[in-house]
Amino acid sequence: MASLQxxxxxxxxxxxxxxxxxxxxxxxxxxxxxRTTGGNAAGARMSATAASSYAMAxxxxxxxxxxxxxxxxxxxxxxxxxxxxxxxxFFANPTITVEKKRQVIDDIVKSSSLQSxxxxxxxxxxxxxxxxxxxxxxxxxxxxxxxLTDTQLAEVRSVVKLEPPQLAQIAKQVQKLTGAKNVRxxxxxxxxxxxxxxxxxxxxxxxxxxxxxxxxxxxIAQQLELGEIQLAT
Numbered sequence: 672m673a674s675l676q677x678x679x680x681x682x683x684x685x686x687x688x689x690x691x692x693x694x695x696x697x698x699x700x701x702x703x704x705x706r707t708t709g710g711n712a713a714g715a716r717m718s719a720t721a722a723s724s725y726a727m728a729x730x731x732x733x734x735x736x737x738x739x740x741x742x743x744x745x746x747x748x749x750x751x752x753x754x755x756x757x758x759x760x761f762f763a764n765p766t767i768t769v770e771k772k773r774q775v776i777d778d779i780v781k782s783s784s785l786q787s788x789x790x791x792x793x794x795x796x797x798x799x800x801x802x803x804x805x806x807x808x809x810x811x812x813x814x815x816x817x818x819l820t821d822t823q824l825a826e827v828r829s830v831v832k833l834e835p836p837q838l839a840q841i842a843k844q845v846q847k848l849t850g851a852k853n854v855r856x857x858x859x860x861x862x863x864x865x866x867x868x869x870x871x872x873x874x875x876x877x878x879x880x881x882x883x884x885x886x887x888x889x890x891i892a893q894q895l896e897l898g899e900i901q902l903a904t
Contacts, residue, residue, distance in 0.1 A: 722804050725796070726811035730819065732788050743816045745789040747857075750809045752779055763803040772797045823851035826876060828861040828883075829868035845872050 733742035753759050762772055773794060780790040796802040817824055825845045827833065833841075842854040849872065861869075865884035872878050 719807065721801060722807035722811045725792075725801065725804075725808045726815050729789075729792050729808075729812060730815045732792075734819075736788065738786060738788070739816065739820070741786055742789065743813070745783070745785045746809055746812050746816075748783045748785065749779075749789075749793075749805065752783065753805050753809070759803070759806065762797070762805070769797055772802065817855075821852035823849045823854050823872055824857060824876075825854055825870055825872040826857045826859060827868055827870050828859045828864060830860070830862055830864050830866055832860065833858065833868065841870060845870065848878075849873070 729742065730739070733739045758775075761767065761775065776790070776793045776797060779785070780793070785793075793802070793805075796805060796808075813824060816822065823845055825841065827838065827841055838856050838858070842856050845851075845856075846854045863885060865888070867883040867885075867887075869883055869886075870880040872880075
């Protein structure tokens with residue numbers, strides 16, 4: 672990520688793009704036909720509709736190429752890259768040319784070892800001035816992938832990185848609770864938990880298993896407020 676940030680700053684003064692970036696624009700547009708609704712809908716609703724359309728288009732390509740698993744891996748990498756505000760702000764900046772944005776896309780593709788159709792997809796977003804909704808597209812693609820593969824997503828938050836055997840046990844427990852064919856575990860480091868971990872799963876993360884010390888402290892604080900704890904005299 673540090674090297675990517677350096678690339679972002681250095682590109683502000685770089686020369687125009689190389690020929691390969693210009694030559695592939697038309698084929699890329701043909702590869703991902705997107706249908707979006709018109710009218711005077713609210714911006715947020717239009718953005719959500721566009722994100723869903725792009726996600727489904729990418730999923731269609733992945734299904735045709737039989738690369739769904741590789742594509743979801745690409746999506747996870749993009750989620751990490753674009754979680755950096757510096758990266759997202761760079762692409763959302765209208766004063767930065769498309770050519771410079773394409774150069775950074777090329778750097779991301781190479782450093783993350785993304786598939787060619789994922790690379791094309793990112794360039795489509797740049798051409799269509801939709802790269803600013805890439806994080807929304809990532810979320811929508813995960814929903815499409817989970818539905819197509821009967822996969823349950825479990826987000827595990829912990830203070831320290833959990834070991835693979837621990838994550839495997841969590842996945843088995845979520846599978847037992849949901850009956851899903853597959854379970855994908857996404858880990859997040861969250862120092863605010865103090866210790867322990869939380870597991871969020873279900874539709875839109877509606878279910879929560881909270882094994883954190885933070886939750887225990889909150890429960891104790893609530894009991895104190897309600898006068899449920901009897902103090903020794």
